[in-house]
Amino acid sequence: MPHRPGESACDVLIAGGGPAGASAALALLRQGASVVVAEPGRPRGGWKLGESLSPRAEPLLAGLGVRDRVAAAAAHIPYFGNESAWGGSALVDIEFLRDPHGPGRHLDRTRFDSVLLDAIREAGARHSAFPVRWPRRLPGHWSVPLGDETVRARYLIDATGANASVTRRVGATLRRDDRLVALAARLPPPRRARHDGSRASLVESVPLGWWYTAPLPCGAALTMVMTDADIAARLRLRDPEVWWRELMATTHVRARLHPGTRRPPDRLRIVRASTSRTLPAAGPGWAAAGDAATACDPIAARGITTALATGLTAAEAVAADAAGDTCSLGGYAERIEAVHTEFVHAQALCYSAEKRWHTTFWTRRQQDLAAGRPHTDAGTTVPRD
Known part of the structure; x- marks a missing residue:
């Protein structure tokens, strides 16, 4: 050419x-x-x-x-592997020990x-x-x-x-x-749990969405809450103090925190998810x-x-x-x-398994995803830059 x-x-x-x-x-x-x-x-x-x-x-x-x-x-x-409290308060393990x-x-x-x-x-x-x-x-x-x-x-x-x-x-x-966002921070190393070095990820559902934490190679723990952007705005979750209060209301994610972690992070990373x-x-x-x-x-x-x-x-x-x-x-x-279609169907099954919460985040997914429809934004078309 x-x-x-x-x-x-x-x-x-x-x-x-x-x-x-x-x-x-x-x-x-x-x-x-x-x-x-x-x-x-x-x-x-x-x-x-x-x-x-x-x-x-x-x-x-x-x-x-x-x-x-x-x-x-x-x-x-x-x-x-993964640990999750989803659909119930008890932790469920999915280990990779038998994975080929x-x-x-x-x-x-x-x-x-x-x-x-x-x-x-x-x-x-x-x-x-x-x-x-x-x-x-x-x-x-x-x-x-x-x-x-x-x-x-x-x-x-x-x-x-x-x-x-x-x-x-x-x-x-x-x-x-949808309008899912992650509000994340890096916190001190996680507390030792059932897996050596707490090297399993952990998911815990809560009324406003769900929390996730996992260890990072740098020695810190990634900790984040997943919810919809409008819910995050209404609850002022971008404020590290508010984010911290919601973290303290969890059961399993809070238990993973390093014993010396007693204050919120200085700032949060907010990412569309x-x-x-x-x-x-x-x-x-x-x-x-x-x-x-x-x-x-x-x-x-x-x-x-x-x-x-x-x-x-x-x-x-x-x-x-x-x-x-x-x-x-x-x-x-x-x-x-x-x-993508296969994922949306699997996503619907996943969210429908959590029946404890009757809040905006969960009802959006349980009603719309069960019907095979995109939720929240009803399929927002993003314009060109």
């Missing part, structure tokens, strides 16, 4: 270098494609909430050739993402620190400005996360099914992967695994299209829609 000064060319431009983007890049590089990954990185001091990797991700990491790299990162710690892939991992996300980015660079991908903002479709390729350079790419893959910023600009529609999907998830010359394709309520605990899987599948669809299979991208979009 001839190009002018200030231009470069590649087979695939991937927007986003997290698990979905890295998975897609590694799969495409193995097939001989030239790949540019546009990953500007996070602002200094930022941190991600996705910190747990289930055993189901191990075969994906192995297939991508990065399992040993991830295992060698001493920053990660074993993830032995062994325990999961509580991740240092910064280190995990860095390992993946190093792997794609070493495999031959070119990294750009500029975001993809204005892709323009031309005959046979995309023209994408990245800083002072313009990249001509035959395909685009959007791995920018739940905002799906690239696919919305090429004509897809992002639909959010809604269930969403992009319609369609692929089109001529492009595909979405990870949360940009389908984002799940965190109760599913499968965000990173889904990101790896959809990145790999998106890459396969792009490669097949390049080889002449004109149905591959449409088939990928149909698979994403089927995956």
Whole structure:
């Protein structure tokens, strides 16, 4: 593909270098494609909430050739299972001891993402620190400005996360099914529990939503409450003092706190955590992967695994299209829609199992999800930026 000064060319431009983007890049590089990954990185001091990797991700990491790299990162710690008080006051254990892939991992996300980015660079991908903002479709390729350079790419893959910023600009529609938010803090190390080092995650449902806590490799504990944005606003949960009072009203999450933790955090991290999907998830010359394709309520605990899987599948669809299979991208979009529909049904069953609370958060889900309808926002369509 001839190009002018200030231009470069590649087979695939991937927007986003997290698990979905890295998975897609590694799969495409193995097939001989030239790949540019546009990953500007996070602002200094930022941190991600996705910190747990289930055993189901191990075969994906192995297939991508990065399992040993991830295992060698001493920053990660074993993830032995989940405990939950859901539908009743007693804790129920789900352990990974019998899983054929062994325990999961509580991740240092910064280190995990860095390992993946190093792997794609070493495999031959070119990294750009500029975001993809204005892709323009031309005959046979995309023209994408990245800083002072313009990249001509035959395909685009959007791995920018739940905002799906690239696919919305090429004509897809992002639909959010709810207004779920996470209000999170890092607290001192958890109290030792039944699992060695309290290395199980813990979920506890409460009238306003549900709480989650898990250990982090840095020695802290991630603790967060999940509720709808309007409920958080009404209860003033953005105020650390109010958040702390609600935490103190829990039973099991409070029991996990370090004995010396007696005051609220200085600040909270507030993140949208809604269930969403992009319609369609692929089109001529492009595909979405990870949360940009389908984002799940965190109760599913499968965000990173889904990101790896959809990145790999998106890459396969792009490669097949390049080889002449004109149905591959449409088939990928149909698979994403089927995956999302399956999750919504499982989500409905999960929330319907908690019958103790007759509050706004729970009645929204039990009434609407049981009928197979999106709840709260009735399928909000997000406009383009």
